[in-house]
Every structure is written in C-alpha cells, then in structure tokens.
Amino acid sequence: MADRLLEHIRQNACPGLERASCKNDIYDFADEISPLAAQNWPLDLSAEGYKTSYSDISRTVVQAGLYSGILLKTDITNDRSSYEAITEWQLLDGRLNVKIHNLYCRQGGGENPPFAGIFLSRLRTFLRQQDKEMRTPAECRYDPSQIELSAVSNNEEISTRGSYVWALQGMDFRSDGELAEMRADFQKFASKNGVTLATADLKLFKYPFHFAMFDCGVRVKDKHNGSSPLGKAFMLNNIWAGTWPARKNNPLPEKFAAAYNRLARNPRRRQLLQKFLEAPFLRMQRRYANKYATLNRRRSLSVYRRYAALKLNRLLGF
Secondary structure (H helix, E strand, C coil), X not given: CCHHHHHHHHHHECCCXXXXXXXXXHHHHHCCCCHHHHCXXXXXXXXXXXXXXXXXXXXXXXXXXXXXXXXXXXXXECCCCEEEEEEEEEEECCEEEEEEEEEEXXXXXXXXXXXXXXXXXXXHHHHHHHHHHXXXXXXXXXXXXXXXXXXXXXXXXXXXXXXXXXXXXXXXXXXXXXXXHHHHXXXXXXXXXXXXXXXXXXXXCCCHHHHHHCCCCCEEXXXXXXXXXXXXXXXXXXXXXXXXXXXXXXXXXXXXXXXXXXXXXXXXXXXXXXXXXXXXXXXXXXXXXXXXXXXXXXXXXHHHHHHHHHHHHHHHCC
C-alpha cells in the first residue's frame, strides 16, 4: 500500500473528510499504486514550496460501473499564489487515467517556472513510475497511463488562457480528427485577419504548440484586448481536448514544454523558443513573415497616422 500517498491526504484533509466512505475510496485507490510511484505523488508539492489542502474526495463510476475512480478537489497555495485543482484518478489493471477537470489560478500566478509546468512535470513522473512498476513494457508502450483535460480559453466570464497555456506545456490533441478541425479553424481565423494560409502548409501544424507559436509578424487584437501574434490570439479564444502522452509517442511536445519552462520570465523567451521548432515549420513561418511584411508596415503606418492626427487635434483644441 502506498503509505506516503495516504499520509499526505490524511495530514492535509480539511475538516469533514473523516467519513468512512472517503477512507474506503482512498484505500481502494492506494492499494493499486506502486510504493515507488507514491514517492512522487503529484499533489504533494511541498518540495516546490506549496501546501496542498484536500477539500473534497468522492468516488466516480465510469463505463456502466465496470470500474471506478476518485475525484480530488484541492487547494494548492504558497505565499504568492493560490490554485484550485480538481483531478479525477481512474485505475484499471494498473493503468492510470488522470483527468484534470480544473486548474484555476485564484491569485498570483507569477511563479518561475509556471505552475502548470511544475504540476505536469510531477504528474508525468508519477505516471511513468506507476507504469514501470505495475505493468509490462508492452503495455506501457502501446497503452500507457495518460492525462486528459479540456483546454479552454473561450470562457467569457473569467480570464481563461487554458488553450494557449496547455499547448505550450506540451499537451497534444486527443485525436487526428481534432487536429484536422483545428487546422481548418485556424485557416479561417487567419483569413479573417488578412493572412491566407495554404492548405499544404497547414500540414506542418502537428501539435497544439505549433498553433500557439505561429508568428508571421501580423498582430491582432486578442480576447484580453492585447496585441498578439496570430497564433497566440487564435489559441486565446479556443477549446480543444488535450492528452498526454503525445499521439504516436512523439516526445517533441514535451521537449518543447521543457524549453518553454526553462526560459520562463526571459523577456526574449518567444524568440529563443524558435530554435526548438522544426526546420520545415520555421521556413514556412519565415515565408509568410516575408510575404506580409508590407502589410505589417502599412498597418503600423496607419496606426502612426491616426495617433499623429489625434495628437495634432488635441494641440489645436479640437
């Protein structure tokens, strides 16, 4: 039994979680967790300076009651920041499926590296250790434990950036069909903003981080009323189903995320990250940047002229 996992939950449970049903749910779950994996229990972030409080624990049933999981609602805080994390943990024959229902920053969020990166890194380590200890190499290769989430940025009520954030953290599309839909949507979005993307070039967009990083020099108004590169603005108003590991077990998204987190708070991060993109993608992006350089200059000149006219009117008292 994973004693360290159980001890962390017991020590950090909020009042009211002493009922027998909660204990049974946790014990059933812990019985199938490798002791070595439990050493890396991802909700224990004390080594990174965070305190976790378990505010709710409940059982969930999936696939017509064939197997069950537990839903954990937690508050994760340090001196500067506060997060709410709601995660669901499903176990079947040693395989773990972790659903991140919510990871919401209540206050702060200025950590270096980003909190989402810290949490995902620990979660990936935990899942890899669980697979290594509890499953065969073939099972790990063809049906590994995984993370699922809904990457949301189009919530108008709160300032969400999930679609953009999870892309940069190396999450992948859940299916090839969803990738195809995202390509079509991005082509339409680009066209509305004066950029015509060739269908053949869209094949170079393979993972969410490709969309988030695309920058042909054309800046557009994003959902937060800021001026953003085309790809970032698109992802700041979108939703997609995310998963890890990447489709076809490609490590590229995770390698990109490691670089992104390593360069956190570097003012030149976006520029430095370009070298972590594939050469064909960079050549395609450069071609569009050259093509729309004239459009960019015209937009800049138009803004300058409007600003100059406004300033002159103020000086003349109009």
